[in-house]
Amino acid sequence: MTSISIIGSGNMAGAIGALALKGGDTVEISARDAAKAASLVRTLGGGATVGTWGAAPAGDIVVLAVLFESAVDVVREYGEALAGKIVVDITNPFSPTATGLAVPHDTSVAQLIAAAAPADTQVVKAFNTLFRDVLASGGPRDVFMAGDSADAKASLAAFITLIGHRPRDVGDLGMAHWLEGASLLEMGLARSGLGFGLSLGVDLGGK
């Protein structure tokens, strides 16, 4: 049994927390509003605990499940409390119409987080191409990971497998930019009639 920490108390925090508990992990939820964290912990039930906002998370893997606009600020606020952790950025920095990205063209939320985090924090972009309901469905769906640390991606891959999905390594953290763009492609596909039950995945030509 391993332990995962989630910063945030919204839909994605709830979906990942529920899957982790189902997989046998313990789950720690932290939110700026402790009452919201406590509420989500009650919803999740056994094995979930409330963590202290801004304090070192209990888990080695810390899922940052906050809005993209506040992600960098939250990491800065946690500061050294995230030293040595694997921080998983799941955000989609969509423009208001979800047709472009609201980050500079030569970076990504994940890279901005890495720049704001302690030097020995490993940032991995993942889960952003799974709509909440698709993630919650339990899969298996492909979960793309971009990060500079092979060890961090291996640890996260084990977690992704634990919760019933399929880890797919797309390369270093620079690829996070294109993963954020891949979500725009998914929005386009969904709007073209396929609906929001879709996700991008790897086709190995099995049939």
Place this chain on the structure above:
Amino acid sequence: MTSISIIGSGNMAGAIGALALKGGDTVEISARDAAKAASLVRTLGGGATVGTWGAAPAGDIVVLAVLFESAVDVVREYGEALAGKIVVDITNPFSPTATGLAVPHDTSVAQLIAAAAPADTQVVKAFNTLFRDVLASGGPRDVFMAGDSADAKASLAAFITLIGHRPRDVGDLGMAHWLEGASLLEMGLARSGLGFGLSLGVDLGGK
């Protein structure tokens, strides 16, 4: 039986031409070096013809199967000969290491082609996420399309279906930027151990 024109005589021209002939289309091949066009036509066999470089292509759908570095120049050279055509941009503007794109950040080869083409030419980005051997395998694999004309995408979708693949509309031509980036993700996935038989596709959660 419809007719398709291919500008180019390389691997992708050969792969698309062979699939089109197999599907029952007629195929016209044009190349700056007419001898290379004639050679490919001989290889392809019955139903393939050599077109005149720079002259109006016979087909309504014109696949631009040239290197990305020369794509815009070729379209400019053809000029009004491409008026009213559906021009399909299949290029991948990879940087030398295939870790970034060799086009400005706010555009794509497809958009640069559209800017250089006659006003009533419809440009669609497609096929760029299929490695040559994957394309040639006959599928079905997902072929993503980005373009501003629903009619042009409908015509191209019929062609994609004819050659045994699966059309997937990702939205307007602005999405071509992210389709070009999607090929970088495929390179990353391939290098991470999955090999070059892969393609990105839509997972609708069927199982």
